Amino acid sequence: MLAGFVAGSLFPFYWAFTVGSREPGARVSTPLPGGHFLANARRVFDTVPFWQALGNSVLVSAAVAASTVVFATLAGFAFARLRFPGRDRLFGIVVAGLAVPTQLGIIPLYRAMADLGWAGGLQAVIVPNLVTALGVFLMRQYTVSAVPAELVEAARVDGCSPWGAFRHVCVPAVGPAAAFLGVFTFMTSWNDFLWPLVALDADHPTIPLVLERLQSGHYVDYSLVLAGTTLATIPVLIVFVAFGRRITTGIGQLP
Amino acid sequence: MHRRVWKCLVIVVVAALFSASCGTGAAQGRITLTVATFSEFGYDELIPEYEAAHPGIRVVQERTGQGGPYHDQLFTRLGAGSGLGDVVAVEEGHLSDVLAQARLFNDLTEIGPADVKADRWLDWKYQAGRARNGALIGYGTDIGPLAMCYRRDLLDAAGLPSDPESVKSLFATWDSYFAAGDTFHARTGKAWFDSDSQIFNAMQNQLPTGYFDTDDRLVIDTEPAIRHNWDAVTAAGARGQSAGLTAFSTDWDAGFAAGAFATKTCPSWMLGVIKAKAGADNAGKWAVTDAFPGGGGNWGGSYLAVPKQSKHPREAAELAAWLTAPQQQIRAFAKTGNFPSQTAALDSPELLGTVDAYFGGTRTGELFAARARQVGKAQYKGPGDGRIQENVMAPALHAVEQGEPPEQGWQQAVEGARRIAR
Amino acid sequence: MTMSVSMRSRAPYLFILPFFAVFGFVVVYPLIYNGYLALFDWDLLDDSPAFVGFGNYAALLTDERFGRAVVNTLSLVALTTVPQLVIAIGLAALLDTRRIASRWEIGILLPCAMSLVAVAIVFANLFGPRFGLVNDALTAVGLDPVDWQADRFAAHLAIASMVDWRWTGYNALIVLAALRAVPREPHEAALLDGAGPMRRFTSVTLPLLRPTLVFVAVTSTVGGLQIFTEPKLFDMLPGANGGARGQFQTVTLYLYQAAFEDRHLGYAAAIACVLFVVIGLLAWVNYRVTRALAR
Numbered sequence: 001m002l003a004g005f006v007a008g009s010l011f012p013f014y015w016a017f018t019v020g021s022r023e024p025g026a027r028v029s030t031p032l033p034g035g036h037f038l039a040n041a042r043r044v045f046d047t048v049p050f051w052q053a054l055g056n057s058v059l060v061s062a063a064v065a066a067s068t069v070v071f072a073t074l075a076g077f078a079f080a081r082l083r084f085p086g087r088d089r090l091f092g093i094v095v096a097g098l099a100v101p102t103q104l105g106i107i108p109l110y111r112a113m114a115d116l117g118w119a120g121g122l123q124a125v126i127v128p129n130l131v132t133a134l135g136v137f138l139m140r141q142y143t144v145s146a147v148p149a150e151l152v153e154a155a156r157v158d159g160c161s162p163w164g165a166f167r168h169v170c171v172p173a174v175g176p177a178a179a180f181l182g183v184f185t186f187m188t189s190w191n192d193f194l195w196p197l198v199a200l201d202a203d204h205p206t207i208p209l210v211l212e213r214l215q216s217g218h219y220v221d222y223s224l225v226l227a228g229t230t231l232a233t234i235p236v237l238i239v240f241v242a243f244g245r246r247i248t249t250g251i252g253q254l255p
Numbered sequence: 256m257h258r259r260v261w262k263c264l265v266i267v268v269v270a271a272l273f274s275a276s277c278g279t280g281a282a283q284g285r286i287t288l289t290v291a292t293f294s295e296f297g298y299d300e301l302i303p304e305y306e307a308a309h310p311g312i313r314v315v316q317e318r319t320g321q322g323g324p325y326h327d328q329l330f331t332r333l334g335a336g337s338g339l340g341d342v343v344a345v346e347e348g349h350l351s352d353v354l355a356q357a358r359l360f361n362d363l364t365e366i367g368p369a370d371v372k373a374d375r376w377l378d379w380k381y382q383a384g385r386a387r388n389g390a391l392i393g394y395g396t397d398i399g400p401l402a403m404c405y406r407r408d409l410l411d412a413a414g415l416p417s418d419p420e421s422v423k424s425l426f427a428t429w430d431s432y433f434a435a436g437d438t439f440h441a442r443t444g445k446a447w448f449d450s451d452s453q454i455f456n457a458m459q460n461q462l463p464t465g466y467f468d469t470d471d472r473l474v475i476d477t478e479p480a481i482r483h484n485w486d487a488v489t490a491a492g493a494r495g496q497s498a499g500l501t502a503f504s505t506d507w508d509a510g511f512a513a514g515a516f517a518t519k520t521c522p523s524w525m526l527g528v529i530k531a532k533a534g535a536d537n538a539g540k541w542a543v544t545d546a547f548p549g550g551g552g553n554w555g556g557s558y559l560a561v562p563k564q565s566k567h568p569r570e571a572a573e574l575a576a577w578l579t580a581p582q583q584q585i586r587a588f589a590k591t592g593n594f595p596s597q598t599a600a601l602d603s604p605e606l607l608g609t610v611d612a613y614f615g616g617t618r619t620g621e622l623f624a625a626r627a628r629q630v631g632k633a634q635y636k637g638p639g640d641g642r643i644q645e646n647v648m649a650p651a652l653h654a655v656e657q658g659e660p661p662e663q664g665w666q667q668a669v670e671g672a673r674r675i676a677r
Numbered sequence: 678m679t680m681s682v683s684m685r686s687r688a689p690y691l692f693i694l695p696f697f698a699v700f701g702f703v704v705v706y707p708l709i710y711n712g713y714l715a716l717f718d719w720d721l722l723d724d725s726p727a728f729v730g731f732g733n734y735a736a737l738l739t740d741e742r743f744g745r746a747v748v749n750t751l752s753l754v755a756l757t758t759v760p761q762l763v764i765a766i767g768l769a770a771l772l773d774t775r776r777i778a779s780r781w782e783i784g785i786l787l788p789c790a791m792s793l794v795a796v797a798i799v800f801a802n803l804f805g806p807r808f809g810l811v812n813d814a815l816t817a818v819g820l821d822p823v824d825w826q827a828d829r830f831a832a833h834l835a836i837a838s839m840v841d842w843r844w845t846g847y848n849a850l851i852v853l854a855a856l857r858a859v860p861r862e863p864h865e866a867a868l869l870d871g872a873g874p875m876r877r878f879t880s881v882t883l884p885l886l887r888p889t890l891v892f893v894a895v896t897s898t899v900g901g902l903q904i905f906t907e908p909k910l911f912d913m914l915p916g917a918n919g920g921a922r923g924q925f926q927t928v929t930l931y932l933y934q935a936a937f938e939d940r941h942l943g944y945a946a947a948i949a950c951v952l953f954v955v956i957g958l959l960a961w962v963n964y965r966v967t968r969a970l971a972r
Binding site for chain 1 (some may be wrong): 271289291293294295315316317319320321324327328331332334335336337338458503524525527528531532593
Binding site for chain 3 (some may be wrong): 005006010016097102134162171176180211229
């Protein structure tokens with residue numbers, strides 16, 4: 001059953017690689033990869049500024065993921081384990097924030113970015129994504145599960161400030177969720193297309209923008225596009241392997 | 256998370272914001288002009304030449320792959336009042352929306368070089384780039400004059416004439432085209448064309464006015480010719496002439512490989528598409544002929560415009576004028592196959608000498624230059640015309656192909672057009 | 678929550694300040710802007726919008742297309758949320774018992790890492806109505822091919838399969854992370870009482886997972902109500918937004934069409950506001966109900 005699920009999850013990747021390793025325009029007759037992946041990859045590098053986009057994407061996605069994790073962990077802890085006036089109402093705003101349809105934010109946000117002089121540069125895609133309501137919600141729910149209130153109270157009795165309780169009790173326990181949130185945010189940012197398309201200029205491409213550029217001309221060269229998308233997945237895989245273990249082996253880190 | 260990790264995260268955020276805030280500084284003392292294009296305009300080699308000839312100017316090309324996202328970006332930045340290039344490409348289908356916003360663009364007859372005259376372009380191409388108040392909003396780049404492509408072997412099999420001369424009788428008028436389609440379908444059981452909307456668009460573009468009259472009133476339900484074309488196409492489709500394959504979908508690609516339809520409305524740039532989609536297996540089966548039902552037509556091609564947002568409008572207009580000069584467009588043609596809209600370019604030996612082996616050695620340059628001169632007067636297209644074609648008529652026609660009664664499909668089309676026209 | 682530490686200081690606000698500072702700028706400000714926009718008849722590039730008060734909302738009430746979009750959206754929410762939740766819990770439980778190399782477990786998150794360009798191409802190959810792989814398989818086993826684009830329910834199924842493919846692994850991992858974080862003692866106590874594995878899971882583990890399950894249920898409902906990318910990519914007609922007859926047009930696709938194709942910004946903003954209120958209410962109710970159950 002698990003194997004079936006994994007096979008189902010991986011099939012589209014296999015298919016993308018299969019087409020990406022064929023000669024351009026080759027007929028799809030066998031479900032086996034061809035031997036042209038490297039040649040197609042070279043065409044990707046010749047057609048678009050892939051390495052520049054890679055640098056930009058790594059910078060943007062790493063910054064966005066890091067800040068989302070930091071701010072969501074802080075806010076999630078406050079909402080889960082600190083008591084203060086207006087807490088439930090403020091958390092209600094976070095939950096409501098999940099409900100805002102993103103498509104219409106584009107025009108007002110672009111105007112704001114232009115007024116600040118940020119439109120075109122990487123700030124324009126980093127700043128609006130520094131926090132997410134989803135992240136705060138996730139960290140709050142996880143903190144309720146994983147950080148017993150007794151421990152926070154004990155830390156408090158020992159003379160810890162809220163900050164101390166956060167650092168010594170909360171931070172060590174929420175590692176798996178924080179790592180998950182980081183990986184997930186990195187990935188979402190890595191694949192974000194519509195906002196970067198509007199907000200960035202020609203000097204600051206990210207990976208999805210150059211991948212889209214592979215589809216120029218009057219028809220789509222599938223072998224080129226899918227070779228490009230396969231290449232673009234590799235950095236995400238690296239992040240997966242680097243942080244993957246944190247997510248699934250959280251237990252036992254409790255002090 | 257350990258404290259070390261925590262610190263690292265903070266450092267990453269700060270470093271990223273810092274490095275982002277000191278982005279690329281433009282070279283001192285030079286004007287930077289941005290040229291925004293989509294798909295393939297063939298300017299990569301031209302731009303360095305322009306820079307070399309104009310030492311005070313740096314030109315940055317901002318390229319998007321597909322027309323859809325490109326024009327979404329164009330109109331968002333137009334609405335926001337900033338962020339557009341100094342020179343922006345506008346595709347023919349989106350031109351009506353740009354012309355409706357003429358106040359946001361420069362009149363090129365005012366700021367462009369004085370030696371750039373109307374006679375540089377085919378008259379219909381030049382006229383289509385002008386707004387209602389007469390301002391010239393765009394310099395024409397390329398065009399897509401329409402011819403007919405057809406499967407020689409399939410026509411043979413149906414006992415229809417198939418050589419490029421005698422086949423012209425089938426493609427003389429829309430009536431003869433649909434009649435031949437009935438014969439073909441009866442004898443082979445196969446579809447005659449790829450989809451209703453490909454045929455309907457060509458018919459629609461031959462009318463004297465588009466979906467609006469010259470006072471910008473929507474005429475879709477008052478102009479009998481539009482309804483007449485709708486009825487003719489959907490009836491032919493219902494008789495089995497349409498393969499119902501949406502253009503540029505993966506099914507359409509597969510349809511080319513499988514020989515699912517016998518004819519294709521064929522702008523010049525479609526030859527490359529057919530070659531790629533039908534593939535080497537079908538080499539020599541496709542042919543192209545110097546004929547098109549109902550006269551001439553055009554599908555595709557673009558303009559270069561200079562938005563009012565540009566800080567260097569005169570320099571931008573000069574660049575756009577240079578890029579759209581015949582000498583440059585001939586080189587863009589050699590690189591990309593984009594068919595030039597300039598009369599001098601249409602007479603050039605490079606273009607007239609083009610031969611296409613895949614299409615049986617046809618002199619395609621000569622053929623499409625002749626087709627370009629067959630295009631009639633520029634049709635007036637009111638604001639939203641292109642969107643009605645793309646977002647209303649194409650879905651409504653496809654709905655009929657999927658089994659919706661034509662009358663209901665027509666209602667859907669009229670309502671959709673009214674929503675866009677408002 | 679009764680045992681939360683009470684601290685009378687400004688510290689808690691400092692914890693949430695960075696979040697709300699950015700949130701106010703990127704979420705609240707556009708929202709207010711839209712609320713204002715919804716009161717006007719406003720073209721994307723219009724200079725002189727006309728004030729129409731609640732006219733846009735009134736028009737929405739009688740708009741058949743909006744009604745159809747709501748029905749399509751609810752159908753997709755049902756077809757995605759329920760299977761995702763069930764499969765995600767099952768999968769997490771399975772992964773929890775099997776100690777395969779944990780480094781690789783994150784691989785089930787892979788589908789949402791795939792570039793959307795590639796997702797679109799692959800699923801178009803799979804669900805092509807005339808030449809798709811799924812129909813090839815159906816005809817190979819003697820079944821009739823299905824028109825995945827034209828048939829309303831078939832299209833919903835195909836889109837739901839795309840959504841489930843992309844997001845089930847994501848939800849399973851969240852549940853798995855929570856599963857490994859819950860204390861083991863109650864579990865061991867139940868084991869001593871002789872409870873079987875299934876019973877231990879349903880009566881001991883699941884209740885402890887509740888905060889996380891609330892999260893998964895709320896976010897997948899909210900995500901389902903805002904479903905946009907998958908139906909947009911699934912549509913073979915570039916100019917349509919959810920099928921030639923709107924047979925799989927969702928509320929957000931209709932919103933997108935109103936804003937960017939009809940260029941009717943005021944109307945689009947009204948749709949956005951209605952959608953926001955509905956989702957917000959549902960999310961809040963969902964949250965309160967599940968929280969009340971957890972007490």
